[in-house]
Amino acid sequence: xxxxxxxxxxxxxxxxxxxxxxxxxxxxxxxxxxxxxxxxxxxxxxxxxxxxxxxxxxxxxxxxxxxxxxxxxxxxxxxxxxxxxxxxxxxxxxxxxxxxxxxxxxxxxxxxxxxxxxxxxxxxxxxxxxxxxxxxxxxxxxxxxxxxxxxxxxxxxxxxxxxxxxxxxxxxxxxxxxxxxxxxxxxxxxxxxxxxxxxxxxxxxxxxxxxxxxxxxxxxxxxxxxxxxxxxxxxxxxxxxxxxxxxxxxxxxxxxxxxxxxxxxxxxxxxxxxxxxxxxxxxxxxxxxxxxxxxxxxxxxxxxxxxxxxxxxxxxxxxxxxxxxxxxxxxxxxxxxxxxxxxxxxxxxxxxxxxxxxxxxxxxxxxxxxxxxxxxxxxxxxxxxxxxxx
Numbered sequence: 206x207x208x209x210x211x212x213x214x215x216x217x218x219x220x221x222x223x224x225x226x227x228x229x230x231x232x233x234x235x236x237x238x239x240x241x242x243x244x245x246x247x248x249x250x251x252x253x254x255x256x257x258x259x260x261x262x263x264x265x266x267x268x269x270x271x272x273x274x275x276x277x278x279x280x281x282x283x284x285x286x287x288x289x290x291x292x293x294x295x296x297x298x299x300x301x302x303x304x305x306x307x308x309x310x311x312x313x314x315x316x317x318x319x320x321x322x323x324x325x326x327x328x329x330x331x332x333x334x335x336x337x338x339x340x341x342x343x344x345x346x347x348x349x350x351x352x353x354x355x356x357x358x359x360x361x362x363x364x365x366x367x368x369x370x371x372x373x374x375x376x377x378x379x380x381x382x383x384x385x386x387x388x389x390x391x392x393x394x395x396x397x398x399x400x401x402x403x404x405x406x407x408x409x410x411x412x413x414x415x416x417x418x419x420x421x422x423x424x425x426x427x428x429x430x431x432x433x434x435x436x437x438x439x440x441x442x443x444x445x446x447x448x449x450x451x452x453x454x455x456x457x458x459x460x461x462x463x464x465x466x467x468x469x470x471x472x473x474x475x476x477x478x479x480x481x482x483x484x485x486x487x488x489x490x491x492x493x494x495x496x497x498x499x500x501x502x503x504x505x506x507x508x509x510x511x512x513x514x515x516x517x518x519x520x521x522x523x524x525x526x527x528x529x530x531x532x533x534x535x536x537x538x539x540x541x542x543x544x545x546x547x548x549x550x551x552x553x554x555x556x557x558x559x560x561x562x563x564x565x566x567x568x569x570x571x572x573x574x575x576x577x578x579x580x581x582x583x584x585x586x587x588x589x590x591x592x593x594x595x
Contacts, residue, residue: 219406222529224496224522227405228489236393240313241407247312248305248414260304261418264337265294267301269419271426271581276553277566282575286435288423288451288583291558297586298419298447299330299400305415306398307334315396317341321385323350323378323443324514324561325357326586327400332366342366343395345385349376350513356590375507378443378517382491401444402521405492409521416450423581424454436578437462440585441564442535443479443514445521447585456532465524466568468510468561469537479508481520482528482535495522511540511594514561514586536572538564546570547588547595559586560595 219225219241227237247253261267270289278285290298303320310318318335320342322328328344335342344361348370351358361368369388374380382404389397402412420438427435438455440448442465455461468479478484478498485496490505498518500506508518527533543560546567551557558566562584569582588595 221526283573291587297326303334310396321381325354332364347376403444417453419450420454440583463533466564468515477509479510480537557588
């Protein structure tokens with residue numbers, strides 16, 4: 206039964222069903238309200254859209270191709286296309302969001318950009334966009350992630366960004382987000398460029414909007430190539446930006462199944478996992494009401510995945526909502542399954558995916574085996590950063 210409160214939340218821009226909202230200190234409340242208003246007033250103007258699309262085309266290299274993976278398809282027994290976000294400038298989907306938010310920050314008069322990063326791809330994309338517009342950039346990154354993503358750390362430094370090593374907690378993405386939010390509270394004149402569809406409103410809505418270009422392109426491309434919609438769409442999911450980006454334009458197409466691959470780490474039954482949508486509990490976490498991995502006392506706990514970009518105990522509120530209404534399904538993929546898919550795609554197609562994206566490949570291989578279905582897998586990033594570790 207739907208309560209009056211739930212009905213009110215469903216009709217609010219800052220909620221997806223019961224999930225979402227902005228649970229922040231008073232010092233940030235008015236700033237986030239101003240950001241939400243600016244987003245709605247500025248981003249949908251013709252002037253903004255023209256500049257954004259032009260940069261996506263001439264700087265990022267969009268549209269990214271939709272590639273028929275013939276040998277992978279033969280191996281799996283279904284017809285599989287790959288949405289090649291790995292071919293974007295900086296090597297991942299993250300640049301779609303950073304270009305959009307930097308353009309907004311520029312119009313708001315920001316002189317300093319703050320960001321958090323796990324795998325380093327958002328950090329690289331933020332540093333890239335900041336360099337493009339000549340804005341100072343500070344990136345918060347967990348100490349553990351700095352060690353396992355050295356190449357991306359060096360790229361950020363080369364682009365002129367200051368890297369802030371975060372040692373508290375587990376030294377991973379969750380802790381980087383905490384540190385970035387704390388700094389933002391102390392420096393409200395800065396612009397916080399959140400990298401995933403998580404956190405307080407308006408960030409989940411903003412990030413989903415800027416990443417929705419992925420699904421818009423994929424839909425047009427598959428219709429042009431195949432003359433019909435796919436049976437299913439696959440994406441990896443940590444916080445949820447690349448997944449909501451490709452899902453967004455297919456949500457109303459009920460014939461298209463949507464599948465997200467979470468980092469199950471050492472297994473769903475182990476304590477070393479990042480499968481929030483499978484195992485998480487409803488709570489307020491990092492400014493939003495969503496799902497989060499929790500200990501026996503109901504407190505947020507650490508996560509684990511071989512993929513730094515999936516190693517996050519929370520999840521974006523829109524994904525929690527899509528799961529609650531059974532519009533999308535989320536499955537855990539172990540480290541070993543992801544590594545096997547990483548190697549298989551590399552050998553079969555000459556495409557080395559990010560270990561994050563390999564989780565989506567692994568899930569598609571499991572669910573599409575001998576189904577003779579038509580599917581799209583979002584290859585959210587390239588795997589240069591992971592080769593040495595794998």
